Amino acid sequence: MARLVGVSIRRQLLWMAAGLLLALALSSYWAAQAYGERAARLSYDRLLTGAALQIAENIQIRNGEVVIDLPRSAFETLALAPQDRVFYAIVETNGQFITGYPDLPIQGLAWGRGADLNNPGVTLPVFYDEQYSGEPVRFLTLTRQLPETDEVREVQVQLGQTTRARQLLAEEISWRALQLLALFFVVAMVLILGGIWLVLRPLHRLNRGLEARSPQDLSPLQVEVPREIQPLLTTINRFMQQLGGTLDGLKRFTAEAAHQIRTPLAGLKSQAQNALVEEDEVRRREQLQRVVQSSDLLSDTVSQLLSQATLAHRFQSQALEPLTLDKLITDVCRDVAVSALHQGVEVAYLGQVLVPLNGDDFALRQMLRNLLENAIKYSETGDTVEVDLQRVERGARLTVADQGPGIPDSEKSQVFERFYRSPDNPRPGSGLGLAIAREIAVHHRALLSLKDNQPRGLVVEVLFVEVGSVLQGEA
């Protein structure tokens, strides 16, 4: 693709058109020249023939001697090529020279041609080109038969003319052709230039439209473009829309994060101030205990925010890699099992299938950890959090089920919003865990949904739509 850098479509079109036109013009010029030469040859050959016939008709036999009275009209015919020299010879075929130029070149072919039906007693003329007297000369030979009482005598008329007029005519014809061709070439080039400008104009318009807008303006471009350029415009608009969405999300997130951090910090500060002025040792201890709890919560919130930022960055830059989902799940379960046991909660993994998958290892671990920590947080001592992985048609289903209070249906859709906290929820939390999990699921084209557990509790289900085939069979 590097080859195309700096290549101009306009110039390419121009070169192609010019090349094509030039080839066309050259071949037509060549044809015109050939035609000009042929036309000039034909017309001046006719004059030469006419003159030779007039001369031949004026040959007579008088007292046994060949007599020629050169007709003026013959030479006036030849003078239609006014700048050309004329050579002639009249010879009896027995070799007797009668008049004219004795040393004209003769072609062997000149003898014995068929009779000219229009001119009885005269053979058809034979034409040939020879150099004579320092110039190219067009020659003609014909033979006239003169019947006498006892024999037929033959007289050969040879007539030559220099080729200046022919060349002039041929040049004029081809010059005219050249002029026409040049005009055609120029007009065609102008039309093509205009055509190219017209065709490329939508691209310029598109470019101007993009250039003219401010960096903040990400609304769709409203430019009229032809069908061929419409996909490009659509792509640009879609890209801008995505960019706009991303930017909006970022703005909202930043605003919310600032708010979410400022509020606990203010609470923390007032609790610490209260503790400072508290005289009673027991109550001060309680207050300081609350400061520690608030700090934990804040630290939790900050780490969630950071992890979300990390994830957003990963999603943009990191490609999905092959991994095995079941292995990943057991790892994460093992990680959280210990801290869960401190709360008296047991984590059980029930899955028995191998699920290879293209995914982001870090992100999927984060998602699972969020789901598990959530489930553990809302469990009572002695409860069990059950994690299961099953194959469904073409996909796999991951479920995390607890026996906690569950989420009422009215709030199920809201808990995925960032920083949403149920008003009745007494437990501390950042309100980010489920939102992040959902983002990760979406990134893996998986469907995350909430269901009720029986008899109570919550089931989080992640439905991976397409996973790889099982390589090693069921475990």
Added chain:
Amino acid sequence: MRPLVLLLTVVLMISSTRAQAEVLHELRPLGREQSVLRIYGAADFPVIKPFFDAFRERYPGVRIRYSEFGTRNLYQRFLERYPDTPDLMLSSAMDLQVKLVNDGYAQPYRSPETAALPAWANWRDEIFGFTYEPAVIAINRQRMPGDQLPRNRAELLDLIRRHSDKLRGRIGTFDIAQVGVGYLTWSYDSRQSASYGRMLESFGSHQARLFPSSAAMLQALTDGEITVAYNLLGSYSHAWAKRHPEIQVVLPSDYTTLVMRTAFIPDNAANPTDAKRLLDFLLSREGQQLLADRSSLYPIREDITGETTASALRRDRRSPLRHIPLGPSLLIQTDQASRRALLEQWRRAMPNLDLP
């Protein structure tokens, strides 16, 4: 004639036969000699000399060697001496000049002056007409008192018929076998004129006398040796008639043949530079005016004023002018067979010719 201080005339009798003389006129350069310009010409030297003098004033370093010939002699000498050629050929025998050019003996020359010529006075940029010559009839009026002078060929024949005895041996024309311009006009008559046959017969039966030049004919007219001269060159006749009022010049009203004096530069010219200068001067407005004023020649350019100009001739509506065009049709005149046939007729008609 002008003083001969600068003029050295050498008369060379090259050949013993009549009208075969080559006369060499040499014009010394006015300044230091730088080059020699050799010219073969048919014009009488005194006629052309004023022009040469004007040329020498422009180019004082040029020595001019002007060889004067009869027109046919000029042609034959040129061919005999080839490849030794002069630098410029001037002659009124258009047919012979065209024949030489047609046979490739000329070199082309283009200049603003040659381009200004009318198309019919320039063939192939190789041969250029520079003056007209009408072929005229001249009559010694004193010898024909009281008679209406003929205005055309028919009236001339009528005159001869009516004064048969008086005109016997007193008609003059060119010796067409020897004089190129005479052959040219006569053969042109043979193809143009309805009265050609009767003219030939009439000239023959009246023992027409044959002359080698217009000047000789005019002298004979003045001397009373002949009474009528046919087909002389108009320029000499008009100039002569001015000095000898008894001579009447007639432009035949049936048609007047116009020949051109032509010039070409031979392909082998040793000094083509000066030849081109002289040719340009010959065709220039100044040179042409000079020919009209000082030499009584008819210049070819239309923008020249004076008595002897093409426009003056043309204004004289009584005589339709037929100018013989430069070009290949003149080859008929030089054709051996045609020439043999015409001379054969001529010799048969002229019993007083001492045939070889």
